[in-house]
Amino acid sequence: DIQMTQSPSSLSASVGDRVFITCRASQGIRNHLSWFQHKPGKAPKSLIYAASGLRSGVPSRFSGSGSGTDFTLSISSLQPEDSATYYCQQNDSYPLSFGPGTKVAI
């Protein structure tokens, strides 16, 4: 099974800051990685697919990069509504797996 790790586990930043969240897979997963945003009491929302593809309707301040085992989610200019927990998920092989999450506070 593929294990996913994320860093940092939490961060605090200001409006307008650029932030980076990293995700690492225990083995190569090509570009088969998605990023999700999850706010309390709501269903998660997909932001990025195939490591760098921006989902329709997702603001362009979100971007993803990476391939193989190391991936990054970047938020270029943090907004108040970006306060949430962010998860990476590998969809290269079953069982699929999420990272432990990164809580972003603003």
Place this chain on the structure above:
Amino acid sequence: QVQLVESGGGVVQPGGSLRLSCSASGFTLRNYDMHWVRQAPGKGLEWVAVIRYDGSNKFYGDSVKGRFTVSRDTSKNTLYLQMNSLTNEDTAVYYCFNDYEDYWGQGTLVIVSS
């Protein structure tokens, strides 16, 4: 309008069973892989199961394998999760979702407690 509506959550004793339903409207379930994901209180997201679009393959997370079964009824356009031998660790909000289109249900709460 696309909707996924989960039902069937509730309180169940350890060792008991529960069946969750996820009724889809606005799209056809059988055209997509459909997943179950859960979040235990204070914990992160955990992938639970998938039924492939053609219904022929099903896969499970290690923590539920052998106890949970995913299925669907194409005539009702509904996804199911049969959960047996439940333990306290299965207490969570359960979501169904279509990862291709990013359609999610609202979540249904399962509490395993004596």
